[in-house]
Amino acid sequence: MTETPAVDVLIIGSGAAGLTAALRLPTHLKVTLLSKGAINSGSTPWAQGGIAAALGGIEDVEQHVHDTCRAGSDLPDVTVVRRVVASGARQIDWLRSLGMPFSSEDAPGETGTEQLHLTREGGHGTRRVAHAADHTGRTLVETLLETVYTRPNITLLEHQLAVDLITTHRLGLNDQPNRCVGAYVLDLKSDHVHTLRAGHVILATGGAAKAYLYTTNPDSSTGDGIAMGWRAGCRVANMEFMQFHPTCLFEPRAKSFLISEAVRGEGGVLLLPDGTRFMPGYHPDAELAPRDVVARAIDSEMKRTGADCVYLDISFKGKAFIEQHFPMIHARCLQYGYDMTRQPLPVVPAAHYTCGGIVVDEHGCTDIAGLYAIGETSHTGLHGANRLASNSLLECLVYGEAAAADIAQRHETDKSKTQPFPVIPDWDDSQVTDPDEAVIVSHNWDELRRAMWDYVGIVRTTKRLERAAHRIALLRREIQDYYAHFRVSNNLIELRNLVEVADLIVKSALARRESRGLHFTRDFPERNPELAHINTICNPQSQRPPSATKEVENQVRSSL
Template identity: 60%
Template sequence: MSQYYQYDVLIIGSGAAGLTTALTLPQHLSIAVLSKGNLSSGSTYWAQGGVAGVLDETDTIESHVQDTLVAGAGLCNEDAVHFTVENSRSAIDWLIEQGVPFTRNEPSESTNSLFDYHLTREGGHSHRRIIHAADATGAAIFSTLLEHARQRENIHLIEQQAAIDLITSKKLNRDTQTDACLGAYVLNSATNEVDTYAARFTVLATGGAAKVYLYTSNPDSACGDGVAMAWRAGCSVGNMEFNQFHPTCLYHPEAKNFLITEALRGEGAHLKLPNGERFMSRFDSREELAPRDIVARAIDHEMKRLGIECVYLDISHKPADFIKEHFPTVYERCLSFGFDITQDPIPVVPAAHYTCGGVAVDQHGHTDLANLYAVGETSFTGLHGANRMASNSLLECFVYARAAAKDITLLDSQVPLPSDLPHWDASLVRDSDEDVIITHNWEELRRFMWNYVGIVRTNKRLLRALHRARLLEYEINEFYSNYRVSRDLIELRNLVLVAELIIRSAMKRKESRGLHYTLDYPNLSDQPQDTILSPLPRANADD
């Protein structure tokens, strides 16, 4: 039997952004943190690199800002960049206060760090400013924040909860001047019932949408759920065409989604062709430390030019003890597949990694819809522009999650608890006997997105992709209308919508900039603008 729950704050997503929001909110608020799978099933747990911030006495806020603006290829929102960087130290201090076990300097190491933590450098950064926990920073942060959340009586952590749609006053035809979010309908995977969550404030922290591509470094949960739900609720989205492909994922048939951290290149690893030749100097003077879009395109170019299945990342020229100490996770994982990275190069390929666009928000994480917030990779803050600089994403999670929590706290007394929300109506649907449709459409969608809307694009490819996406969307929505919901169906419905938003955004950009590279418009526009899409009737939505 379906259940009805009431909370002050409903947080959909249990990663860095969601947990930080929950822990920053006052303890008198009742908070539900929902996880689609297990609590650790999101991207945070798998993040290897670290958190960027101005932490070295030779570094400056302006230097970090300028590096971000350069990486963003002229499309960053400068206010968002300054806001994020200026709050980097306080966000990292908060993480240290929580007890995150960041890697400390060895007693013999000389350092300019403002405190005794090891800082590394990654692509696009002009200084060492990445604080990390060896090469498993995400796991260290997640475990620490989760432990604190479990100790808070007002925070309820609930697993196996797949949010279906947001509940809004407009959808319920309630006579209010301003449309507002009232909560969400959520599938409880344990009971197969759809429960109703009423909440004064709702926070989308569902991560990105890289699962829309065939090859990705992301976990299976990265289906763009928050973006799709927000769009259906009437929120604008921005810059969905900018999907970052991480240059170096382990190439092995059994190594599902394993990312080789950019910190290897930061510490001197070389990219090589199968014959041992280095090639990055032909594409950028920064070589292996060029921004990720340049490195990914260079690898893609060499693979297509030579007809090879992968290139190689080689750090074996560094001392073995150094490699094992700084990259224990990568060392052990590669060794399990027969690669000793102290002696052997690592076979790597690009893979979809990060969604730079998302639900449009302000500096408080607030969306177009009253009482609805989006934080982390779900959101579009303007920080990343046309290309995310390494380790700015985790920083964005903490800065904007804390800002959203502060805004909710200020509005606490002004927003009443929604009342009498209707239960989910499943009276006209039946159990599916054709789940093969879900499996087939899932595979078709991800394959044509990889082939047509990948690292290099053309007008013809985008048109083909849009046509296929809309055919699939029609089939999936028809299926959704007639059968009981399942997690697979919820994710597929969201994924096909996000795919269409990505394609439409890519079609609107008549230039090549950052992560969007098209053979039909290879040059930069003189007047770059963000790509903002707002929900419209289909008759007016063709771009």
């Protein structure tokens, strides 16, 4: 007896990438989209800055390509960069056709000019960031959801946490190429694991910044898609490049509230506690230098002076300007007693964006047939060693469209095939019991994130990384033993994923014996020219450690 797929496409993740893919898919395909929390949760609504888009023609496209490659320390794939950047204007037009209310150049009280207001952020040579005030991500999700709600072919399921992917090899069908055919998913309201069968699966679960003690990300950024893809057999690349956002509000009650890059783009300056400006001594672009430079500069000054934070000042721009350009940031800071129209804001760096991820091609296809990865979950070649500000939402839009187009084409091609869909057994928890000591999970969660912050942070050494590797190995064994004996829960699943991702980050960092972009190690403080354009590839099919070498990279390229 065979089963037919319950849906044509299963999308795991409800951020910009997942929602874009759902909308770009043909309406005759049956689509199920999962959200770990509420449908509008996740990282995208937290994005304040905007969408980088070259709207000024071919010269602006080439300048955007240059800025992206420079920010990425020569590691981005230029072909990928040019393809993504060249579609920026088209993606903005698509969003405007959906009703996305971008900020315009209209004076207050005026309408009709239709000229977008473009801001500038760190690493950009000009103003090219389209935005909706300082809440672009939230507005983007709201715009996409308004259209999703009108599509009867799309089913939205909230509070659903994917446990693992289901592949034909996992089912024991090793006589055929490995293919993803669904996922086991935990319903967080009923605590029941159910089986979702699908012809195609898209991982759009975001990044893994929650591996660190201090992060700008929501609690859901636990590397779920990266870990699931890795366990299923996908290669993962460049996990050593974790971006630390330079400016998070230094306020415990705010849980690392992000102060947008656009604040510096509009003239904000960074100051020491005594009021001294320091960024001009670190980079010609000062506060508009790439994020890795600014984050390291802040970290260096805090360690040099013993200060708990530095300060970001834009108060000299005046109340009217600040309230018009940064209404959400201004309001949120006021909640904690900081008035950015009158005083500098205390800021510190925090883990922000995962530049590495599951290796994909130009369509978002992974190493496993039927499985796609898009957005922060993926490694496309766009970001290299450091993401240029506001390129992330652009990547989500471009690859959401690309994956949808590829699935649509393959679906039409496969319709004539009569190969039966494999029988998938239900989740079996008959051999496990309810956990007896949940404190073990919470303790391991805290220990893992502290170890990553202390040993695998902004500035690294081989000795620190080796210490982290040792601790993570111990934690992995404890967590796997716990997972094998007790029923799954939200915290256990996320911890299992985080420790997998943390292990990949540390192994990748040890493999890259140079300093490049976001990866800075005191043992190899200089950039190695021979490693330009060379990615660090982790291959689950190989027992060898990851390597950042030309030989490995050439093998990878030939296999794609």
